[in-house]
Amino acid sequence: MYYSSGNYEAFARPKKPANVDAKSAYLVGAGLASLAAAVFLVRDGQMKGDRITILEELALSGGSMDGIWNEQKGYIIRGGREMEIHFETIWDLFRSIPSLETEGVSVLDEYYWLNKEDPAFSHARVIEKRGQRLSNDGKLTLTPKAIEELIHLALTPEDKLQDVKINEVFTEEFFQSNFWLYWATMFAFEPWASAMEMRRYILRFVHHIGTLSNLSSLRFTKYNQYESLILPLVKFLESHGVKFQYGTEVKNIQVRKDGERKIATQIEYTRDGKAGTIALTENDLVFVTNGSITESSTYGDDNTPASGKADIGGSWKLWKNLAAQDPAFGKPEKFCENIPAANWVISGTITFKDDRVVPYIEGISKKDPHSGSIVTSGPVSIKDSNWLYGYSISRQPHFHTQKKNELIVWVYGLFSDKPGNYVKKKIAECTGIELCEELLYHLGVPENEIADIAKNGASTIPCHMPYITSYFMPRALGDRPLVVPQGSQNLAFIGNFAETVRDTVFTTEYSVRTAMEAVYTLLNVDRGVPEVFASSFDVRVLLNTVYFLNDHKKLDEIKVPWIVSVLEKIGRKKINGTYLEELMKEAKLL
Numbered sequence: 001m002y003y004s005s006g007n008y009e010a011f012a013r014p015k016k017p018a019n020v021d022a023k024s025a026y027l028v029g030a031g032l033a034s035l036a037a038a039v040f041l042v043r044d045g046q047m048k049g050d051r052i053t054i055l056e057e058l059a060l061s062g063g064s065m066d067g068i069w070n071e072q073k074g075y076i077i078r079g080g081r082e083m084e085i086h087f088e089t090i091w092d093l094f095r096s097i098p099s100l101e102t103e104g105v106s107v108l109d110e111y112y113w114l115n116k117e118d119p120a121f122s123h124a125r126v127i128e129k130r131g132q133r134l135s136n137d138g139k140l141t142l143t144p145k146a147i148e149e150l151i152h153l154a155l156t157p158e159d160k161l162q163d164v165k166i167n168e169v170f171t172e173e174f175f176q177s178n179f180w181l182y183w184a185t186m187f188a189f190e191p192w193a194s195a196m197e198m199r200r201y202i203l204r205f206v207h208h209i210g211t212l213s214n215l216s217s218l219r220f221t222k223y224n225q226y227e228s229l230i231l232p233l234v235k236f237l238e239s240h241g242v243k244f245q246y247g248t249e250v251k252n253i254q255v256r257k258d259g260e261r262k263i264a265t266q267i268e269y270t271r272d273g274k275a276g277t278i279a280l281t282e283n284d285l286v287f288v289t290n291g292s293i294t295e296s297s298t299y300g301d302d303n304t305p306a307s308g309k310a311d312i313g314g315s316w317k318l319w320k321n322l323a324a325q326d327p328a329f330g331k332p333e334k335f336c337e338n339i340p341a342a343n344w345v346i347s348g349t350i351t352f353k354d355d356r357v358v359p360y361i362e363g364i365s366k367k368d369p370h371s372g373s374i375v376t377s378g379p380v381s382i383k384d385s386n387w388l389y390g391y392s393i394s395r396q397p398h399f400h401t402q403k404k405n406e407l408i409v410w411v412y413g414l415f416s417d418k419p420g421n422y423v424k425k426k427i428a429e430c431t432g433i434e435l436c437e438e439l440l441y442h443l444g445v446p447e448n449e450i451a452d453i454a455k456n457g458a459s460t461i462p463c464h465m466p467y468i469t470s471y472f473m474p475r476a477l478g479d480r481p482l483v484v485p486q487g488s489q490n491l492a493f494i495g496n497f498a499e500t501v502r503d504t505v506f507t508t509e510y511s512v513r514t515a516m517e518a519v520y521t522l523l524n525v526d527r528g529v530p531e532v533f534a535s536s537f538d539v540r541v542l543l544n545t546v547y548f549l550n551d552h553k554k555l556d557e558i559k560v561p562w563i564v565s566v567l568e569k570i571g572r573k574k575i576n577g578t579y580l581e582e583l584m585k586e587a588k589l590l
Contacts (some may be wrong), residue, residue, distance in 0.1 A: 001484075001521040004528025010092065014527035016046040022283050023047060023523070026267060028250045029289035029315065030056035031063020032508060033495040035233040036093050037287050037515035042240050043096055045523040049241030055269065057249040057314050061234050064294040065508070067224025067399065073301055073461050075399060077349045077410050078294055079468070080392060082186070082378055083219045084208070087509035088530035089516050097232045101222070107232050115219045118395070120377035122215040123366040126181060128383040131364060131444025138213045139178055139551045144559050146174040147549050153195065154202045154536075162476035166198050167191040179549075182212040185381040185390050188506065190414065192340055193472035197505065204504045207535035210548040215378040224398050229508075247272050249314045252321040253286060255491060262326065264491040285490050285522050287515070290319040290481070291335060291497035293471060293506075298464045302432040302455070306346065306464035312336065316467075319497070330481035335470040335497065342417040343469050346427045348435040350460045352407040356453050360443040361393065361407075369393055369407050382442045387413030387420055387427045391439055411439055422450070432460030471496050471505040483514050484521045492518035502532040543587035555589045 004010075025041055027034040034054055041047045054061075067077050083090070094107040102110055126134040142150070149170050153161075156169075166189065167175070174180055175191060183189060187201060211217040221228035238244070254266040264286045267278040280286065295313035300306035319332040352358075361369050369375045375393035382389045391411045398408045413427040420427065422441035423434040430438070436454035445453065454460070480499040484492045492498075494514045496505040503510050516529050535541045550558050575581045584590045 001517055001525075002528055003531040005531050005534070009528040010530065012527060014044055014525050017523045017525055019283075020045055020047050020523060023285060024051040024283065025053070025285040025287065026278065026280075027052070027054045027287045027289075028253075028267075028318070029063060029292075029495075030054050030058075030061035030244065030246075031289055031292075031495065031511070032065050032230070032233075033063075033289050033511040033515045034287060035061060035230065035237065036090075036512040037494055037519050038237050038242050039093060039096065039233065040516050040519040040525075041523070042237070042242070044525050044527060045519055047523075049237065050243065052237075053243045053245060054237075055248045055250055055267075056244065056246050059246050061244065062226050062230040063289070064292065065225040065230050066294070067226040069399060069401060070299075070461075073299060074459050075349055075351050075402070075406075075408055076299065076461050076463065077224060077398075077408070078297060078347055078463050078465060079412075080394065080410060081225055081508050083508060084205075084217050085219065086207070086533035086535070087507070087512075088533060089512040090509050092516070092530055093512050094229075094232075097236050100232050100235060107229065111219065111221065111228075114222055118373050120215055120218045120220060120374055122213070122377045122380070124364045124380060125213050125215065125378075126178070126381050126383050127364060127442070130442060131360060133364070134178075134383055136178065140182070140209075140212070140549060141176075141178040141551070142549055143173045143177070145171065146177055146179070149174055150179075150202065150549070153199050154206075156199065158196050158199070159477060161194075161196040161199060163474045164195040165192045165474050166195050169195045169198075179212065181381060181383060185379050185388065185414065186212070186215075188344060188414065188469055189472060190340070190343060190469065192342075192474075193469070194474045196475060197472055200502065200504045203536040204502065204532065205535075206545050207533075207538075207541045209545050218378050220374055220377075220394060222395060223400060224394075227400060245271070250288075250318055251314075252318065253288065253491065255322070255325050257326070260487045262328075262485060262488045262491065264488075280490065282489050285492070287492050287494050287518055288318070288322070289315065289495040290322070290330070290493050291315055291332060291467075291470065291495070293468050293496070294465055296466055300432055300462040300464075302460055305429055305431055306462040308345070308428055308464050308466070310464075310466060313467075326485070327478075328481060328485040328487075329493075330497070330499075331479045332497075334475055334479045335473045336467060339466065339470065339473070342415055344412060344414045345416050345464055345466055345468060346430075346435075346462060347410065347412040347465065347468075348432065348460050348462045350409040350411060350432075350436050350439065350458055352409065352453075352458045353405060354453075354457045355405070355407075356449070356457055357440065357443065357445065358407070360440075360445055361409075364443070365393070369396055370404075372396065385413070385421060385438075385442060386415065386418040387438070388415045389413045389420075389427075389438060389442060409439070411435060422447075428464060430462065432462050435462055436460040483517045490522065492522055494518050540583060540586065543583055543589060547588050552588070555584065 292315040296310035
């Protein structure tokens with residue numbers, strides 16, 4: 001497996017891998033990573049679909065890529081995924097998946113046209129004081145010291161950041177900035193999260209620093225992730241004969257060591273309560289999605305909080321059983337144990353059934369939420385919320401079956417250890433009605449109207465997700481298994497708890513990237529995996545970032561000591577009339 005960039009590799013089709021007709025594949029889990037791996041097996045590995053089996057514990061595919069109608073509760077969204085144009089492997093995947101909406105085009109075509117016609121743009125990224133836009137929204141408000149700390153982190157190698165927390169590399173000046181507010185609420189970082197992962201995000205998304213405040217770099221699906229992305233994948237795989245076996249919990253995978261070689265020899269599972277095994281040879285490839293951020297999710301309703309009590313769940317148990325066999329299979333306990341009590345664990349899906357809330361939403365986002373256009377373009381964060389509450393409204397309808405009078409709003413709170421501003425409870429203790437009331441309060445709805453709207457004009461489903469921020473737990477090198485562990489002949493790990501270089505977790509891209517790397521490695525597919533977008537190596541992007549980090553200041557206005565030092569050494573006169581001057585003018589630094 002190797003990485004590539006450019007159209008030469010992107011448009012090429014690989015030859016059929018040697019001996020692929022003698023091979024078969026088992027994929028544990030039916031989330032995005034497994035579905036993508038199955039597509040790559042069929043498309044690039046040219047494996048026959050009837051030799052591929054997907055084993056899923058639940059009764060449907062999708063994993064954390066959800067959006068569902070529950071007859072007892074209503075519409076449920078546990079979370080959303082923000083995507084951008086440089087998710088190189090995901091667009092490589094969806095260029096080959098036919099749209100279910102428009103005959104003769106791909107999911108990528110459909111997505112591309114939609115976001116061209118209806119681009120994202122946030123008119124109020126942060127509000128405060130009950131519905132008022134933050135007065136300095138749009139500015140990053142980083143001090144010279146905070147910028148220096150940010151750059152220092154970016155320049156620190158990962159081996160120096162093992163088990164280091166974000167609040168151990170930044171001082172309070174950084175955490176008081178709008179940059180941190182935008183960053184934390186967009187990506188779900190907490191101050192005690194992994195500094196190693198924070199560094200990866202800085203380097204991976206440095207090209208988006210200039211749009212943090214307006215979210216114009218983001219792209220969104222027409223409907224929820226399940227209907228827009230998962231269903232087309234499932235349809236494609238079914239059309240190629242791929243087998244889906246639901247209601248199947250994989251308990252363990254036995255791995256035999258033969259010197260330096262590691263060979264998966266047996267899958268142990270239960271299906272509908274009955275134990276079973278699948279014997280494996282070296283020609284039987286096994287792809288495991290280890291761990292899950294939505295494992296053990298529980299739900300409440302209008303009058304009941306979501307329970308915080310749940311079993312650890314099958315995906316974590318499986319990973320622990322694998323890790324017990326070989327240290328190369330990672331340390332799941334680093335991610336699923338000792339999670340801080342203050343972490344984000346609650347989200348909610350609010351279905352408004354009348355339009356009393358619409359003027360308040362429209363006043364903030366400057367969009368009619370029933371227009372069909374993207375509404376908030378990502379999160380609207382509430383700075384003075386004790387929960388650090390936020391909400392997001394996608395294109396409506398968000399579900400094919402949604403009624404015209406219904407408006408679906410997703411809410412979440414990053415701090416779980418503090419009482420709300422209106423509802424004097426911790427967020428995890430709140431019923432659906434109380435989650436709705438807290439939002440209405442921050443939107444500026446008159447207090448004498450809040451209770452009636454929350455009770456009679458809306459339905460709210462709380463969701464408790466104990467592992468939702470597990471990706472960001474402080475970690476060390478080796479805590480996540482390599483996509484294909486050293487010496488493995490037929491076993492690969494896929495998804496956001498597998499380890500690959502440079503890319504960032506909690507993204508759809510990471511799921512698809514690890515899937516692609518796994519398939520290409522185990523089948524020896526002779527085509528490059530698109531490398532992570534290299535914006536952090538582009539001097540134009542870096543100069544542009546200096547401009548935005550300093551809130552649109554020219555070089556002679558910037559007071560960051562290291563920049564001043566560099567400029568003094570170079571000398572302004574020496575760059576006059578040079579390509580460097582041209583680049584700096586393009587970045588608006590001169």
